[in-house]
């Protein structure tokens with residue numbers, strides 16, 4: 001089990017020793033994420049944050065589609081550097097946060113939180129609580145939440161680390177009643193080494209909770 005310092009070291013080491021094109025989670029087309037974002041009927045002026053986005057090309061795709069308020073958060077500086085270098089000048093129009101998501105303090109709210117295979121690394125209940133706290137501090141009421149994890153019949157490790165596999169009841173129990181589950185989709189991801197990995201994507205909407213009761 002890694003402590004917080006070791007966790008960051010682990011991820012920096014991965015990105016310093018491997019090309020982002022050869023890591024297991026690399027995708028040439030983040031089609032499921034794009035499809036689910038499209039389903040939210042998201043206004044292109046609203047803010048999207050890709051949590052644990054690392055060197056993923058999701059941000060490039062969203063930028064090309066005309067989304068204007070994009071942010072990428074990752075614990076690894078090296079992963080963000082890959083993305084910035086790839087994007088060139090465009091990187092200046094994107095917000096970058098090098099931080100552990102469980103300690104994230106947003107400078108402004110976001111309307112969509114996307115996380116592909118980050119939450120599943122949180123094997124301690126306390127870290128999951130901190131993640132949900134950061135999520136609630138970041139996402140507006142009626143905001144959209146997309147989380148992908150390894151499926152119940154998927155791998156039990158990712159990047160050499162233990163993970164927690166989720167189905168809808170397990171994830172809903174962690175995320176809480178404030179989030180309404182709208183859609184669940186399965187994906188078989190083929191890694192660059194041609195290994196099949198089963199993922200599940202969950203799309204939620206944050207309920208609007210009124211402070212005034214009649």
Ligand SMILES: C[S@@+](CC[C@H](N)C(=O)[O-])C[C@H]1O[C@@H](n2cnc3c(N)ncnc32)[C@H](O)[C@@H]1O
Pocket residue numbers: 011025026027051052053054055056057073074075076079099100101102115116117118121158159
């Ligand atoms: C399996 S990769 C997925 C990357 C990206 N979401 C994708 O789909 O290509 C997990 C990513 O989460 C980042 N990460 C791991 N733990 C994190 C944490 N506690 N806070 C923020 N990022 C984290 C890693 O550096 C890595 O980039």
